Amino acid sequence: MKDRILNILKDQGGSSIPELLEELGEEARGDLTLIYNGDPNQLLWINLSAEFVDAMTALQDAGRITGGLVGWPLCLVLGGGLSFPIAKQPGRKGGYKKPRWVPAVFTATSVA
Numbered sequence: 816m817k818d819r820i821l822n823i824l825k826d827q828g829g830s831s832i833p834e835l836l837e838e839l840g841e842e843a844r845g846d847l848t849l850i851y852n853g854d855p856n857q858l859l860w861i862n863l864s865a866e867f868v869d870a871m872t873a874l875q876d877a878g879r880i881t882g883g884l885v886g887w888p889l890c891l892v893l894g895g896g897l898s899f900p901i902a903k904q905p906g907r908k909g910g911y912k913k914p915r916w917v918p919a920v921f922t923a924t925s926v927a
Contacts, residue, residue: 816839816843817873821923824921829921832921845863845864848862848863849872851917857910857911860897880921881922882919883920884918885918
């Protein structure tokens with residue numbers, strides 16, 4: 816799945832998670848959550864497969880992809896959003912007490 820994600824990001828010049836899910840199909844869907852900055856209340860996306868979460872995490876850890884925070888209107892145009900309040904200060908010290916959506920777009924790096 817890592818190679819497929821990387822190829823999609825290279826071909827499209829960047830993608831939101833809903834766009835990746837549309838390309839990858841059912842094997843990317845499951846019951847896990849991809850979180851931001853280690854805070855379980857800062858949600859990048861929900862209902863993901865372990866394979867997808869593992870692939871995205873491995874690609875980020877290896878410096879092969881990077882995520883950029885974007886405004887929620889852009890994410891809606893690029894495939895959708897989550898039904899949670901938006902994290903207005905992602906990465907803030909102390910995190911959030913309740914779940915918040917962190918709108919992001921991912922791109923392949925030059926290392927990729």
